[in-house]
Amino acid sequence: MSTGSGAPSAPAPNSHHDTVSDDATATAPGTAPALAAGPAATPRKGTFSSLRIRNYRLFATGQMVSNTGTWMQRIAQDWLVLSLTGSSAAVGITTALQFLPMLLFGLYGGVIADRFAKRTLLFLTQSAMGLTGLALAVLTLSGEVQVWHVYLVAFALGMVTVVDNPCRQAFVSEMVGQDELSNAVSLNSANFQSARLIGPAVAGVLITAFGSGWAFLFNGLSFLAPIAGLLMMRTSELHEVERAPRSKGQLREGLRYVSGRPDLIWPIVLVGFIGTFGFNFPIWLTAFAHHVYHQGAGTYSLFNGLMAAGSLIGALLAARRAGSRLRLLVGAALLFGALEIAAALAPSFWVFAALLAPIGMVGLTINVTANASIQMATDPLMRGRVMSLFMMVFVGGTPLGAPVVGWVTDTFGPRTGFVAGGAISMGAAVVIGLILARVGxxxxxxxxxxxxxxxxxxxxxxxxxxxxxxxxxxxx
Known part of the structure; x- marks a missing residue:
């Protein structure tokens, strides 16, 4: 494996060397080791092949339940803030606070994930996330909730996510091994998007009939499912991965490793631009539902459901692909931006709604392709740190973009805000596609x-x- 300065010098078992052809590893010094994320002739896998593994089935089942609760809380939280303040910018602040910890501390979460047992860490983080949902439920059901309470809970949830996200991403390979990694990553996304179909629909009914508090309560209790799944796993069947020993400079080591790998750094930069400016859907969808079409929480849930349906289709299609190519990532990013611009300029409600499904499908393709290609190209000993950087840039960029996008949406209107996000995504795809072409x-x-x-x-x-x-x- 070609590594950056400070990275492990020998390729670990099931590392990047196994997924790239020999001519890719024989490049000249100082050039990209490979831009391919998988061999071109790898046989196509079954869509649900990784579910044959018992530990992964337990994990996926628990995540399905908790993801449903998470989506219910997201819908209820956004609508609660909009109801309390009437401001799209306030929704953007809530989103920013939830993802700000990832931007500030995300890399430290990766160091923790590489150093400690991931199953134990996940038990702790999933328990803490359940408690945040229960706290918000108590405040809302008691009638004492104020917007600063929501801000505080969002920030606390973000702090837990700093460790949970890279740990959960890296733990997938320990459950399924390298051969099923790409399939499992895609099924994780399908799992998340299936919950995105169910959660908003249930949340819309609960909010309309009883109020937001019951959605928060369900979310808090839903984390009992992944906790039970973690406890039921057979540890003897996990793929043993060497833990990074405690030492100085592990954060810098991870950054040097990524900076020396064009096949890692440029996809991360691309998803960073898209995550910061193109994925601010809580702001845009609430604004379109409330200000453009003058509808309520049910319409906002419908919009999220349509995006989730497209994302689920994208995830299932991704699960059938044997590998992840960077040209697919760049092409999907370009199409994603174009679709956002088309939706922003849609002349009617139903045209806007119809475009949300393909936006969800292409957005999911970006996420899965980048995630799988980066994981498969990374030394297992560095995976937690690399994935924490990926999540920090993709998710943690939202605190930078959300308030700006919220301000643009409030000041110039929802259509202008949506157009701006799509235009930036397209521009990033063009520039980084040309850079990758030059490197290759x-x-x-x-x-x-x-x-x-x-x-x-x-x-x-x-x-x-x-x-x-x-x-x-x-x-x-």
């Missing part, structure tokens, strides 16, 4: 002749096509 020794070729591929990346001069070039060049 490719150039953009435009051929407008009839019967020819009009736009393609082709090798600059070398007649032999490397694996990096195959990754970005269009399929035949």
């Amino acid at each position: 020794g490719l150039r953009l070729k435009i051929d407008l002749r009839r019967g020819r591929r009009h736009v393609a990346f082709v090798p600059r001069s070398c007649p032999t096509t490397s694996s990096a070039e195959r990754d970005l060049a269009p399929a035949a």
